Amino acid sequence: MAQMKLIPFMSKRLTTAAFSGLLIIASLGSLAFQGLNLGLDFTGGTLVEIGYEEPADLSVVRSQLRDLGFPEARVQYFGSERDVVIRLQQDDNPELGNELVQELRGDLDQQLTLRRSEFVGPQVGEELRDRGGLGMIIALLAVMVYIAMRFQFKFGVGAVGALMHDVIVVVGIFSIFQLDFDLTVLAALLATIGYSLNDSIVVSDRIRENFRNIRRDDVSYIIDLSLTQMLGRTLVTSGTTALVLLSLLIFGGEMIRMFALALLIGIVVGTYSSIYVTSNLLVQMNLTKQDLARPEKKENDDEPEEIPDWLKDED
Amino acid sequence: MLNRFPLWKYLMVAIVVLMGLVYSLPNLYPADYALQISPSAATGSIGSQVEEESLELLQEQNIAVRRTERDNGTLLIRLENPEDQLVARTVVQQALGDDFVVALNQAETTPRWLQAIGARPMALGLDLSGGVHFLMEVDMDEYLGDRMADYASTLRRELRAENIRFATIEQTDDRVITASFRTTEDRSEAENLIRRQFPEFSRSSTSDGQLQQLRLVISEDRIEQLQSNALQQNLTTLSNRVNELGVAEPLVQRQGNNRIVVELPGIQDTAAAKRVIGRAAELEFRLEARSDASPLDREEYPFREGSGRSGTAELSTEVIATGENVTGANFEYDENNRPQVSVNLNSAGGSRMMQATRQNVGRNMGVLFIEYNTITTYRTVDGERVAEYENVVDRSIISLATIQSAFGPSFRITGLNSAAEASELALLLRAGALAAPMYFVEERTIGPSLGADNIRMGVTSVIVGFMLVIAFMILWYRTFGLFANIALSVNLLLIMAIMSTLGATLTLPGIAGIVLTVGMAVDANVLIFSRIREELDNGVTPQAAIKAGFDRAFVTILDANITTLIVAVILFAVGTGAVRGFAVTLSVGILTSMFTAILGTRSLVNLFYGGRDLKRVPIWGVWAWRK
Numbered sequence: 001m002a003q004m005k006l007i008p009f010m011s012k013r014l015t016t017a018a019f020s021g022l023l024i025i026a027s028l029g030s031l032a033f034q035g036l037n038l039g040l041d042f043t044g045g046t047l048v049e050i051g052y053e054e055p056a057d058l059s060v061v062r063s064q065l066r067d068l069g070f071p072e073a074r075v076q077y078f079g080s081e082r083d084v085v086i087r088l089q090q091d092d093n094p095e096l097g098n099e100l101v102q103e104l105r106g107d108l109d110q111q112l113t114l115r116r117s118e119f120v121g122p123q124v125g126e127e128l129r130d131r132g133g134l135g136m137i138i139a140l141l142a143v144m145v146y147i148a149m150r151f152q153f154k155f156g157v158g159a160v161g162a163l164m165h166d167v168i169v170v171v172g173i174f175s176i177f178q179l180d181f182d183l184t185v186l187a188a189l190l191a192t193i194g195y196s197l198n199d200s201i202v203v204s205d206r207i208r209e210n211f212r213n214i215r216r217d218d219v220s221y222i223i224d225l226s227l228t229q230m231l232g233r234t235l236v237t238s239g240t241t242a243l244v245l246l247s248l249l250i251f252g253g254e255m256i257r258m259f260a261l262a263l264l265i266g267i268v269v270g271t272y273s274s275i276y277v278t279s280n281l282l283v284q285m286n287l288t289k290q291d292l293a294r295p296e297k298k299e300n301d302d303e304p305e306e307i308p309d310w311l312k313d314e315d
Numbered sequence: 316m317l318n319r320f321p322l323w324k325y326l327m328v329a330i331v332v333l334m335g336l337v338y339s340l341p342n343l344y345p346a347d348y349a350l351q352i353s354p355s356a357a358t359g360s361i362g363s364q365v366e367e368e369s370l371e372l373l374q375e376q377n378i379a380v381r382r383t384e385r386d387n388g389t390l391l392i393r394l395e396n397p398e399d400q401l402v403a404r405t406v407v408q409q410a411l412g413d414d415f416v417v418a419l420n421q422a423e424t425t426p427r428w429l430q431a432i433g434a435r436p437m438a439l440g441l442d443l444s445g446g447v448h449f450l451m452e453v454d455m456d457e458y459l460g461d462r463m464a465d466y467a468s469t470l471r472r473e474l475r476a477e478n479i480r481f482a483t484i485e486q487t488d489d490r491v492i493t494a495s496f497r498t499t500e501d502r503s504e505a506e507n508l509i510r511r512q513f514p515e516f517s518r519s520s521t522s523d524g525q526l527q528q529l530r531l532v533i534s535e536d537r538i539e540q541l542q543s544n545a546l547q548q549n550l551t552t553l554s555n556r557v558n559e560l561g562v563a564e565p566l567v568q569r570q571g572n573n574r575i576v577v578e579l580p581g582i583q584d585t586a587a588a589k590r591v592i593g594r595a596a597e598l599e600f601r602l603e604a605r606s607d608a609s610p611l612d613r614e615e616y617p618f619r620e621g622s623g624r625s626g627t628a629e630l631s632t633e634v635i636a637t638g639e640n641v642t643g644a645n646f647e648y649d650e651n652n653r654p655q656v657s658v659n660l661n662s663a664g665g666s667r668m669m670q671a672t673r674q675n676v677g678r679n680m681g682v683l684f685i686e687y688n689t690i691t692t693y694r695t696v697d698g699e700r701v702a703e704y705e706n707v708v709d710r711s712i713i714s715l716a717t718i719q720s721a722f723g724p725s726f727r728i729t730g731l732n733s734a735a736e737a738s739e740l741a742l743l744l745r746a747g748a749l750a751a752p753m754y755f756v757e758e759r760t761i762g763p764s765l766g767a768d769n770i771r772m773g774v775t776s777v778i779v780g781f782m783l784v785i786a787f788m789i790l791w792y793r794t795f796g797l798f799a800n801i802a803l804s805v806n807l808l809l810i811m812a813i814m815s816t817l818g819a820t821l822t823l824p825g826i827a828g829i830v831l832t833v834g835m836a837v838d839a840n841v842l843i844f845s846r847i848r849e850e851l852d853n854g855v856t857p858q859a860a861i862k863a864g865f866d867r868a869f870v871t872i873l874d875a876n877i878t879t880l881i882v883a884v885i886l887f888a889v890g891t892g893a894v895r896g897f898a899v900t901l902s903v904g905i906l907t908s909m910f911t912a913i914l915g916t917r918s919l920v921n922l923f924y925g926g927r928d929l930k931r932v933p934i935w936g937v938w939a940w941r942k
Contacts, residue, residue, distance in 0.1 A: 036868040051764065115765040121756035122362035124450065135889030142881050148876055179355030184824055187886060187894040191831065191901070194882035198835070205871045233845040240841075241834035242788060249831050251779055255442070256827055263831070268788065 027172020039182030192266025318925030440822030455744030627896030640664025665724025832904030
């Protein structure tokens with residue numbers, strides 16, 4: 001082995017476990033007490049995005065809406081001061097969006113353009129909510145089964161533990177800061193699962209390899225070694241992904257902002273969890289050499305398995 | 316040892332790259348904004364005078380025209396500037412009037428040789444092109460309720476016709492009709508008839524002391540069939556109506572058991588779109604009024620334009636069947652090669668038709684088309700053009716023909732003037748009315764400015780993200796980073812090529828998926844390169860380190876990508892619209908990145924370094940830490 005300085009990740013494992021625990025409690029607490037700021041996709045309702053020629057005065061728009069009989073309307077800037085989004089809980093009138101633009105245009109001497117209008121009926125919102133939750137559960141299960149098959153049951157638990165940790169924390173942050181949780185955020189959450197998994201697998205793969213090749217049966221040592229070896233790769237991959245997400249966050253526009261934000265948080269949390277949560281759980285479950293014993297016939301090999309013919313060298 | 320690929324592997328990589336290049340090429344040719352003018356009646360045609368008139372009008376408005384094409388009875392006017400499109404359409408439509416449909420179109424500019432090999436540009440989703448998305452739900456409860464009521468009345472009529480006496484026949488539950496009889500003989504006769512003619516009902520007998528009851532429960536199969544028919548007919552109706560709107564590439568698609576998605580790119584006026592889509596139209600079959608009928612029993616209607624006849628005719632007020640009874644209508648030719656329309660009615664309509672025609676051979680039967688329509692008129696008020704809308708009920712006769720002999724549920728309408736008239740009549744009969752009521756459950760409108768902004772911002776973020784990653788990789792991995800970058804560029808090319816050839820739609824979340832792929836695709840290379848560095852640190856020779864790096868990282872890459880793919884597939888399965896767009900590009904990106912990052916990079920490495928004695932591997936960049 002190369003003389004790489006071993007970073008004692010696992011010596012901090014109690015501290016990080018406490019930290020993760022705290023994050024999860026805060027997230028669950030916020031979810032329980034203030035819930036999520038669910039977007040139109042899930043609640044049903046009407047959303048209208050209007051482009052003004054001059055910067056719009058939100059208080060004027062609000063009072064206009066009050067006069068029109070929508071005191072509960074939520075009015076916000078969207079990206080710029082010339083772009084205003086109005087959200088209404090009404091979900092029984094698909095025409096509402098168009099009507100609003102007409103009305104708001106009424107007593108202003110500037111031209112308004114309807115940039116976007118969305119109406120989601122109550123039954124659709126409910127359905128999307130159900131399907132989103134269902135997708136999350138199926139994804140977690142499918143992934144657990146795959147890892148349990150490819151690696152070993154304890155790795156499956158470790159990886160899924162990390163995934164749940166990531167999902168809870170990301171959702172928790174959205175709840176704590178009351179950020180808009182819409183369909184694209186849900187997609188980002190599922191993508192986070194994919195990403196965090198990617199990390200967990202790469203780390204698990206190395207842990208397995210080291211367990212087989214190194215004679216010491218000390219879980220903490222092997223995990224520290226594996227994490228140290230993979231640290232460069234983990235940071236580079238997270239780094240490049242974070243770079244493109246930052247680009248998306250900054251240049252991608254308002255409609256994709258929450259998606260980029262959720263995924264960015266997901267990647268930071270996912271990188272952290274693949275180091276601390278997965279490994280922590282593996283130590284906790286006391287992973288041993290025996291857990292990784294191969295079926296008898298394939299005795300020795302540190303050779304990677306299953307390299308297809310088309311990739312083999314013909315030298 | 317050396318790292319060399321056989322020739323065929325290099326060739327394979329080269330061919331894939333070449334294909335990727337060719338099939339992503341059409342995306343470089345942006346579509347022309349165009350007007351598509353076609354005659355509104357199937358009988359019409361477009362002559363050169365229409366072309367000249369339109370061009371003159373556009374010239375008056377200072378709208379620059381790029382090119383015009385005329386074929387298959389339609390005229391395509393390509394415009395220089397996208398922002399002229401809406402104005403141009405209004406101007407031309409007003410001048411040409413109702414005889415022509417002027418539609419907005421995005422005309423392809425892909426060169427012919429690319430079209431010939433099936434290459435085409437990616438379709439843009441509504442969030443990028445602007446347009447309207449509707450989700451409509453069919454009210455199945457109401458529809459099934461109506462069908463059960465139909466059944467009850469048909470049963471009453473059939474039993475009466477067979478002289479079977481009954482006390483009541485009524486719908487008593489959602490899917491149940493209960494018939495009651497005074498005697499058990501009547502009941503068993505009725506049961507026999509129902510068994511023969513209405514096998515879709517299961518029967519059970521009960522008695523409440525006074526009356527003998529027959530409980531009829533409709534089968535699940537039949538209900539499913541009814542629902543599927545209703546949805547299918549609504550789908551047809553909507554498609555036909557959407558075609559009238561004049562949209563370049565409309566989408567009318569079934570979603571689930573009871574919903575229909577309608578997407579209209581480029582349409583901005585949702586109100587107008589909804590008036591057409593939600594339009595209620597109805598058909599009635601009536602006898603021509605006798606000349607001696609009392610004025611109360613007859614009504615005078617004009618012939619519908621394009622029906623080949625002019626003037627008016629008088630019809631009896633009694634309605635024999637309506638469009639709801641039509642289960643099918645087809646345009647065909649008779650033995651003398653004259654056009655005709657064959658019509659199928661459901662059983663209720665069929666038996667009423669049988670009764671009416673049996674007694675009226677030799678008289679004329681008319682088909683009355685009733686349309687609840689909104690007319691748009693343009694007026695000039697204070698120098699500004701304003702559109703005014705008015706709701707009107709329009710009744711006109713689409714066909715009036717002699718009853719040759721008694722007929723039932725299937726018959727033919729003959730005496731039509733032309734094939735065009737016949738096919739239009741068949742279409743109207745089929746698509747005249749919605750089979751079941753529908754309401755809007757979701758509606759999204761994206762304005763054209765937002766669509767354009769989304770494309771611009773999406774492309775910017777892809778380019779910036781891509782540049783950042785490229786710079787980082789070169790700084791970190793030097794020449795190997797450059798190889799990874801070439802692979803990454805090819806990956807982008809392949810994603811575009813595959814999306815284009817599959818006919819997949821690119822959406823804003825789809826672009827996000829591409830951006831994410833750019834970030835994640837390098838992961839495979841990062842894994843390989845870190846492994847090579849490790850091996851080199853362990854004192855392995857350069858060529859062996861390269862080989863070991865690629866070989867050992869492979870399984871890890873495979874595992875990581877398969878799990879991500881699992882997630883992407885689940886996303887696609889449970890997601891709708893926006894989420895699906897993301898799932899598609901993510902899946903495609905994962906698959907192509909496996910190819911480019913492993914095989915593509917390896918080919919480059921083998922090509923440049925694999926065939927010679929290598930002293931050092933240029934895999935440490937200026938930034939990379941080294942022990």
